[in-house]
Amino acid sequence: MARFIIRRLLQMVGVVAVLSVLLFAWLRSLPGGTVSAILGERATPETRAALTEAFGLDQPIYVQYLKFVQRAATGDFGVSTGVLPGTDALQIFVDRLPATIELSVAALGLAVLLAVPLGYLSARRSGSPLDSGLVILSLVGVAVPVFFLAFLLKYQFAVEWNWLPVSGRQDSLGCTRITNFFVLDGLMTREFDCSASALKHLVLPSLALATIPFAVIFRITRASVLEVLGEDYVRTAESKGLTARVVRARHVMRNALLPVVTTIGLQTGALLAGAVLTEKVFAWGGIGDALARAFEVRDYAVLQVLILAAAGIYVFINLLVDISYAIIDPRVRTR
């Protein structure tokens, strides 16, 4: 198991290396070159010269790359030009990370908790009206643009009916901040009204963000359970007279969940991209929000941090997924 993890970690280093090359190439190909891209309109000859020097743009390309890696390794990605002008780009990422994690966890949790049981039910009753209905719902789910759904929810539940807050993460209640996970902070400080407010704000954005992961996880669960139900070992389990509960949990779900776990890992990618759109609609104030803003105003300093971070988070989560996969599946672990 330890060897397995070490091997994955080493592969991850390789991935990050290739990623850094791609990111570097991306930065170099930005319109107007790196300096204008990062400094934007405010470029005076002095700042231009300083940046050219700092980036080593007058030096051979491999030196430039090494400098880029060096700066990235020390967390120096430059200063924001558009999102929060003058702020350190990395700081923007760090400040906004908890908001996005809170939203993503809520959305993914919602998606998984609904999709896995419904997928099982659908497979067990395949061909029934319930099954057909859920399958159609999941197909529609992926066809709806995320940001449109976010607007729709916001328009109906927040603007028209006024049931839930329109935007933001919390009402201004003067809550104490500890971790910047607002729900958690409220629980830790026993300011329960703060947690309640944060939860209320979470409902609509997490619903919007959960649709696509729900649809995809539902369909994978359904297909996977259908396949496992036809496996010989399920028949063996039934032939042993095991209770329906044991057959379901130990023999069906434990196998059927293998591809589902993988899919959940992959959906974190869709979640990060979806967060850009959803957070923008709900002015969430997380990484997605900042990314959307950075794309609009072409704040490349912020973009490079956030894109690298998003890709890194995605790769890291899929590493965790692979490890959990190995925990569930002995064939991977003991090879």
Added chain:
Amino acid sequence: MSPANPFTRRKDRIDELAATAASPSGGIAEAGAVDEKPGVSLIASAWSRLKRSPVFLLGAGITLVFVVLALVSPLIAPHDPAAGLLLDQVRPQSNPVPGPQDGFPLGADSRGRDLLSRLLVGSQQTLIVGVFATITGLAGGLSLGILAGAFGGWVDALVMRVVDVMLSIPSLLLAFSIAAVAARPSQVTVIIAVAAVQVPVFARLLRGSMLAQRSSDHVVAARALGVTERAIVFRHMLPNSLAPVIVQSTLVLAVSIIDAAALSFLGLGNPNDRQPEWGQMLGRAQTYIYDYPHLAIYPALCIIVVALGFTLMGESLREALDPKSRR
């Protein structure tokens, strides 16, 4: 199945689809299954099942209507979609969006242009974005796949490594990043950004299905008979790789249209709206969305229906072509 690196799973799913190409004459008949006629090819049996599938017929119907609409819409649109015919009714403060009236059943947009005409003609640009993005992605993937396959060795290793890393970036985020490189966004940059995301998918899909076939019996047999390597690739391997590529293309058509809308929403789309496109109309409707939600709802519904049509078609194709589902 063994995960070989941190993102094996997405690769595996593509490879699984690729594997459907490997068996040109299909699956294994179960004991007691009497409906498996020998010699019926996978494609023929898939087609006979598709004809009876209401899901496929619905998807194909939607697609057909959409394509016909895209072709004839300039002829049937009541007005010029680029002409601000109701511009005189637009009052930025009190009435930015003219409502429905005689000759303008859906009203106009914020520049006084007939909404119905824009929706109708919008189908054309939407189809263009979808089709060109898919073709571009396919062409890029095909070239990379063939390059990797033809040279083998370190070229193959390098190409596939880069492909895998590209797959490790969340796809929509990659599209955003590529669109952001464009100094002057246009329809073309939108198509390129949306297509670029699909290049690694197609590359991996093609290489996977060609590899699966390289060792399959019919290719080995052809080689044993002295068929040239070129003929094997073009006459045996590529045609049999088509099934998964067609399935993936159908699904990509839907994804491209939705992704293009997301690009417009972030201001990375085509700024020129004289040629309307649904994604662009939806992305730009955000300005007035709380007062005039219909500006967003109409193009969104169009996108949803068309994307659903492509998805239904693609999914039923995938199911029909999957040897595993032939039980």
Added chain:
Amino acid sequence: MTDTATTPRPSRHGDEPLLSVRDLSVTFRRQGEEPFTAVDGVSFDVRPGQTVGLVGESGCGKSVTSLAIMGLLPPRGNTVEGTASFEGTDLLRLPADEMRDRRGRDIAMIFQDPLSSLNPVVSVGLQVTEVLERHRGMSRKAAQPVARELLDRVGIPDPDRRLKDYPHQLSGGMRQRALIAMALACAPRLLIADEPTTALDVTIQAQILSLLKELVEDTGTALVMITHDLGVVAGLCDEVNVLYGGRIVERGTRHELFANPRHPYTNGLLASIPRLDGARGAPLTPIRGSVADNLPWDHACAFAPRCSQPVDVCTAQTPPLEESGVRALRCHNPVR
């Protein structure tokens, strides 16, 4: 049914049959397709301690018969008719939860492919102990030594280690032994073995067969042996039922059937076995055609198109199953 199959046969040793199958029919119905009768009025008895063979080609209905008795057919898309009384209880009419109580305790089953029949993500030990937990009310801890004992009894070396292993770490023969251990965990009175050796190497096949023989002799478990391999029958079965096209075409004790096959199909099966003591260069005699050539039983003998000695009546009239004692035969023009 025009057969005489419903009349119970006189019992051999005077024992009451443990399992008595009467007129078992299974019809599969799939949407948009003709209903397909896989098992068509099959009747046979199994007495305590007896080993009964069900023999036939794939698709003859032998596996479906066993799954129907176990209540393991898919819940939808099929109709099961007839009775299968086990110690007086009709298994086919038993409520699902009562059937669940009996499976693995009174009747157990082992399957063809030991790899796919074992759950790949659950340890071998747990797959054995879960039966003991379920039917003997043992705690998982208390079941451990019993499971160890079971693995030892089926001849798995180093059982302590194997309990912790996963199926992919075992060899094919060991997997089948583990499955046998699970099936025998609660000392069932009836064991159904569905082609237990087909997926194994020839040398392993012989080991598994002799293990099965030994175990049923030691424990007095009755065994229904489902196979296409007459070699298996010769070594193991007291009584043999030959199935063709979902119906029993011939039945007899092992000795009668091998010495004096009356049905052309049985005869053909025996003639198609290569013999070491045959004359050198003597050609093998295969049965021509395949199951696809079958006629429907309604107005003919299903085997007629493949038969070596058909007569006119074979394609005009369904042959009835004529019984005398253990022996039974369904043929218009038997051999000899």
